[in-house]
Amino acid sequence: MGAALLGGLLKAGHEIGQIVCTTGSEERAGILRERHPGLRVLPKGNCEAVRGADLIVLGVKPYAVPKLVDEIAQELNESQVIISLAAALPMAVIERRVNGLQMPVLRAMPNIPVLVEEGAIALCANEFATLAHRDMVEQLFRAVGVVVFVEEDMMDAVTALSGSGPAYVYMVIEAFIAGGLKMGLSREIATRLAEQTVLGAAKHVRQSGAHPAILRDEVITPGGTTIVAIHELERHGLRSMLISAIETATKHARDRSAAFVQKLES
Numbered sequence: 196m197g198a199a200l201l202g203g204l205l206k207a208g209h210e211i212g213q214i215v216c217t218t219g220s221e222e223r224a225g226i227l228r229e230r231h232p233g234l235r236v237l238p239k240g241n242c243e244a245v246r247g248a249d250l251i252v253l254g255v256k257p258y259a260v261p262k263l264v265d266e267i268a269q270e271l272n273e274s275q276v277i278i279s280l281a282a283a284l285p286m287a288v289i290e291r292r293v294n295g296l297q298m299p300v301l302r303a304m305p306n307i308p309v310l311v312e313e314g315a316i317a318l319c320a321n322e323f324a325t326l327a328h329r330d331m332v333e334q335l336f337r338a339v340g341v342v343v344f345v346e347e348d349m350m351d352a353v354t355a356l357s358g359s360g361p362a363y364v365y366m367v368i369e370a371f372i373a374g375g376l377k378m379g380l381s382r383e384i385a386t387r388l389a390e391q392t393v394l395g396a397a398k399h400v401r402q403s404g405a406h407p408a409i410l411r412d413e414v415i416t417p418g419g420t421t422i423v424a425i426h427e428l429e430r431h432g433l434r435s436m437l438i439s440a441i442e443t444a445t446k447h448a449r450d451r452s453a454a455f456v457q458k459l460e461s
């Protein structure tokens with residue numbers, strides 16, 4: 196995720212000389228240097244990278260964040276901003292480890308389409324983050340997608356909707372392709388039609404500003420094929436299934452986050 200964000204930032208024109216990356220291993224550092232000639236990469240050099248940084252992005256796995264913050268804590272100051280990419284990790288876990296500093300901390304929930312600069316990124320911020328901090332972080336993430344701000348207690352719902360959401364949509368595309376194959380379309384044509392149908396429908400929703408139900412209704416002709424297919428989808432509970440999936444995933448994310456915090460505090 197960190198590498199995807201880095202790629203987006205560079206593509207959006209951010210200066211390579213203003214970015215310092217750290218990795219856990221020489222191997223990963225080598226990959227990054229090869230991919231981005233001129234990039235400063237410091238394997239295990241977290242304290243050195245934090246020294247003098249304006250903005251610190253924590254891109255390690257959630258379980259590794261507390262130890263990482265403990266490691267860099269002595270280098271932090273209140274003019275810096277911390278952004279955590281860690282799923283399920285409350286900002287309070289970081290706030291408790293910054294030596295009592297009143298630092299702006301933001302939490303980001305990006306999704307995998309940041310790889311193609313079409314991510315959906317939700318951000319939340321603590322009480323020390325000013326409007327200027329929020330704007331600065333929003334600008335950064337805009338390099339890799341669409342950005343929204345939510346309250347922290349909504350991050351589990353975000354995880355369930357847009358964090359995991361690409362997996363649901365991949366399943367829809369997969370099923371469209373299978374349907375096309377079943378009806379005799381070639382694999383290549385079924386794939387191109389399926390992916391473009393999802394892409395085009397999403398773009399139509401965004402550009403028209405209309406509720407999807409209205410757009411769906413516009414596709415229906417009386418006695419036509421679309422209404423027959425919609426009847427089948429309703430009979431199998433498509434919308435209800437997706438609502439339940441997001442509800443269940445939100446509860447799971449909430450439970451996981453609570454268990455994580457409990458484990459850290461025990």
Ligand SMILES: NC(=O)c1ccc[n+]([C@@H]2O[C@H](COP(=O)([O-])OP(=O)(O)OC[C@H]3O[C@@H](n4cnc5c(N)ncnc54)[C@H](OP(=O)(O)O)[C@@H]3O)[C@@H](O)[C@H]2O)c1
Nearest residue numbers: 196197217218219220223254255256257280281282305307
């Ligand atoms: N992947 C997603 O779709 C997604 C979505 C939303 C949020 N996130 C969040 O993004 C974070 C990263 O996930 P990921 O999937 O990108 O993990 P990942 O592929 O394992 O990447 C983690 C990176 O952190 C480096 N690292 C590990 N320990 C380090 C240390 N002590 N100091 C400096 N660098 C260190 C690793 O380098 P080495 O390989 O050299 O150890 C690696 O480059 C997680 O907190 C996750 O919750 C991910």
